[in-house]
Amino acid sequence: MSLDTHQASAELTEEELATLDAHWRAANYLSVGQIYLMANPLLTEPLRPEHVKPRLLGHWGTSPGLNLVHTHLNRVVKARDVDALCIWGPGHGGPAVLANSWLEGSYSETYPDVTRDMAGMARLFKQFSFPGGVPSHVAPETPGSIHEGGELGYSLSHAYGAALDNPDLLVACVIGDGEAETGPLAASWHSNKFLDPVRDGAVLPILHLNGYKIANPTVLSRLPETELDDLLRGYGHQPIHVTGDDPAAVHRRMAEAMDNALDRIAALQRAAREESSTDRPRWPVIVLRTPKGWTGPAEVDGLPVEGTWRAHQVPLTAVRDNPEHLRRLEEWMRSYRPEELFDENGAPRATVLACIPRGRRRLGATPHANGGLLLRELPLPPLERYAVEVDKPGATLHEPTRVLGDMLQGVMAATADRRDFRLVGPDETASNRLQAVYAASGKAWQAAVLPVDEHLDRHGRVMEILSEHTCQGWLEGYLLTGRHGLFSCYEAFVHIVDSMVNQHIKWLRTTRRLPWRAPIASLNYLLTSHVWRQDHNGFSHQDPGFVDHVLNKSPEAVRVYFPPDANTLLSVADHVLRSRDYVNVVVAGKQPCFDWLTMEEAKVHCARGAGIWEWAGTEDGTREPDVVLACAGDVPTQEVLAAAQLLRRQLPELAVRVVNVVDIARLLPSEAHPHGMSDFEYDGLFTVDKPVLFAYHGYPWLIHRLAYRRTGHPNLHVRGYKEIGTTTTPFDMVISNDLDRYRLVMDVIDRVPGLAVRAATVRQQMEDARQRHHVWIREHGIDLPEVADWTWDG
Known part of the structure; x- marks a missing residue:
């Protein structure tokens, strides 16, 4: 439903404040328990060393802030009946997202053996970062996630990819202040110049500044607020600040900020959709400043912890061997008053669950985070419509990618109404001879347009930005939420996303082993302007090694193709665009190339390999x-x-x-x-x-x-x-x-x-x-x- 169904809320009532705080405390309790405990989950007896895991792994520092965001997203999603997805940029805060999924019930629905009671809580705690259990990061195993938290930098581009062609979807994106220092994240702020307020959904960035990375302060947290505001306004956003360490005050400020942000989004979408405004929206961004490791130990062994880098991972490290650390851990966990949050059987009490939306509105249950459930077959036109005539081998020449461009135009035209196919690339669509697609869709663009510009389109589905990272992130987010696409790139510079494709391949390999994850459309690369025809650009543009990199990865998830002419390229393209759960790399030329095979011969040859x-x-x-x-x-x-x-x-x-x-x-x-x-x-x-x-x-x-x-x-x-x-x-x-x-x-x-x-x-x-x-x-x-x-x- 539209964000416009709910107007700005009045200040929280005491009852609403109590329910939000109860949910937040419960999530914090569960987060601590996952890091430390393997038994005695509700502290029904004094904590003993054998209740504690022998290896303490996980990240506490970011978890309280993530729990706060999750709690308040629950409130607005339920109040406004919003279709929402959240990208957890500080994904190493896995305990928080797992805790919230368990509280809302989506975890137990996905994993029936982790029940929402004391036994299930014990299993939730023990499995975390434990052999045979689940990773410490937000991962494919986590319900509601499309973003692996093991590597930072990609959350915001994933969020925008998810919002594209999803007009009723709100995508919240929590960006850690460490992640905000990465190059991919810095470039992805410009995604708002490509987001169509009419046909795309909305992205709400939430910049979480808790001050520190692993061992160092973060740049954005040390900027004066006016300088940070100038930066965010320069990116095209309107900042809304939430700052503090008093829970009651922060809850009220966060609720007000959420309502303010969603009301602004609704007004911007209404202006574009109903009033035909063509002004580029200045979307809201929430800047959340809370202490790192908030509500955890203030100091340990005489050294400050809460609000410092020492809270990043495990604040109390010698719990099994140091009686004082064990005492401090029990004191810490009891500070959340678990008896108020869970009944005698370990189930969350009604007060804790009051803010949680129902059914697929729950963040852990949204089908947008399991995109294969929403995926439709791509309407691919018959290849014969685009095939080149070959009376005998080598008698004619064509530019293979130009021929492919005609086919992609047909795909763009066939998906014009359903809008579930995008072509992305770093400023190279025409250079790579794919410009025929412009007849079916122009280039997405929300910024200023000059008379000399060509093919710019506020509703376009061709996306170009000179950031390979952002292109990759957009397409990953788009595919993971149930759509199709193709990434066209110069061969030498696709290396820029080596690390990103690593993560996506690992994601696919893991999801293949999760029966509840439905297959998604493959991530398809078209690498052209290749090494042998970069004679004009020279040595800097000559590197065919992306194939070597990809073939090092899981064989079940990677495929590499070298079509030798136009008809074989058409056949390969048809195959990869139909495929599921792969990373497909297609290397093809854009220069005139001899035609060797007829279309029928090409199909047979490509099938044979x-x-x-x-x-x-x-x-x-x-x-x-x-x-x-x-x-x-x-x-x-x-x-x-x-x-x-x-x-x-x-x-x-x-x-x-x-x-x-x-x-x-x-x-x-x-x-x-x-x-x-x-x-x-x-x-x-x-x-x-x-x-x-x-x-x-x-x-x-x-x-x-x-x-x-x-x-x-x-x-x-x-x-x-x-x-x-x-x-x-x-x-x-x-x-x-x-x-x-x-x-x-x-x-x-x-x-x-x-x-x-x-x-x-x-x-x-x-x-x-x-x-x-x-x-x-x-x-x-x-x-x-x-x-x-x-x-x-x-």
Whole structure:
């Protein structure tokens, strides 16, 4: 329902204050219990060392603030009947989010063995950061979460991604002051310039300043309030401050701030949706200042703790061995007056539960945090509508990503009403030849528009910001809440999100083991402007290593594809956009590329993942090949085919097999990856004893790593990128890295028994061609005519 269904509240009554405080105290009690206890959860007997866990793990410092936010979100969600989701940026405060999920009942519904009574409380406590239990961070196992708290910086971009195309959703986002120092978080403040107040939901940032990180003060907490306000206003927000350490006063201020913020959001949405305002909204942000480790021990062993960095993790560390620490822990836990909060059976009392909304309105039960429940099949158009005609291999050229752009336009058009597909990228949609999508949707933009601007659209679903972190965060939040998307990026600079993709892959691997988590749409990368055609931008733009990084991760969750032409790219794109629970990396060129396969051939070849191109080789079916020329990637494929053509002309008696690999994981053994080949399949394709010359798009040692267990691995020789690059001609890039057709022919002569002497003249001709190239480009500045004008005539 609209946030506008409830107007500004009057000051809290004493009864409302009592219920909020009771809920907050209960959450704090449960948070402490998770960190420390493995028995005696309600302190029904004096605390003894054996009741305490032998290893104390977890983060107390942020938990009281998170519990305060959760308590007050409960109040406004219930009062206004709001559809809400919360992103917990200080996700290492896992005890707080788990405590609140248990209190509201969503945890017991998800995990029936953790009942909402004394036995369930004991299980909740013991399982936390315990072998066979649950992580200390907010994690996939946590109901209501879409954000792994193990790495900081991504909460706000996740929140905006969740709000996109969710017009009735309120996404609260708690940002820790340590997290606020990270680069990804700093860039994500600008997401409000892309949030459409008409068709998107609202994001309410809550900047929680408790003063310290692990061992140091935080920058924003030490800024004077006026300077911090200037910063937040500069980002386009209107700050609302809540400061204090007296619980009753803070409750009243927090309730007022929440009502104020939601009333402002409602007014901004009403102005845009009903009054057709086109002014860029200045959304509210709550700045919450409370002590780190609030309500915990004020001092321990004569040193201050509450309000200092010492409260960050475990304030009392020697509870099993130090009787004074044990006494202090019991005193601390009893200060919350658990007998007022839980009945004799351990169930929360009615006062504690009074502020909690019902059903799916509970923050731990919202389907937006289990996006697969909301996911619909993507309406993908027939590939034949966009396929390029191929009468024979290599007779025509197309720019593969431009062809893909036509298909993506069709996807954008098909989702125009349902609005559940987005294309994101760092200022590169047109550069990557995908600009056809603008015919179906412009670029999201809420800031000023000048007459010279093109394709800007207040309601657009193409999103560009020159921050790969923000693009990644937006798309992750969008996918995790049940939608579809594609991330287009220059190959060299996708490395910027290496750490973010790590976290997403870990999330997917974990959720696959949680039956209550429904599968979500895959995170799809299109990497183009790649290493072999960055001859104009030079060395800084030449790095194909993202594939190596991704293939280090869980085999069940990662897929990598190298479509060699336009039709294979269409086939791969159709596959990855239909897939679930993967990270798919597609590497494809945007420059003119030869068309090798018809659409039907492309579908079959991509389904196979790797196969023989009979038309490209010289096998006659009566004997085994003398050599296998393998390739993965568009430029390596062209060089292999050019080498095969040279061999046909120069050494016609040689039996050459050409193998193209689209799905690079096919090289792995079947027991190591779901897409891997059995040894029988691999040996049949590559042979067990013949030389295999493999031209690969990226770093050559990856192919060796994938195939090292194969029988024929000693015969495998890989050419690829050797970290040699500069501003030069396209063919000079392959020459410099020994991936060129002439070098491949020389490799064949060097490795096929008997050719070294018999084909010495041919080898010399190849070396002469490389030298001729070297002289030519330095005189003319372009590639040799025999290379630039080459065509396949097989």
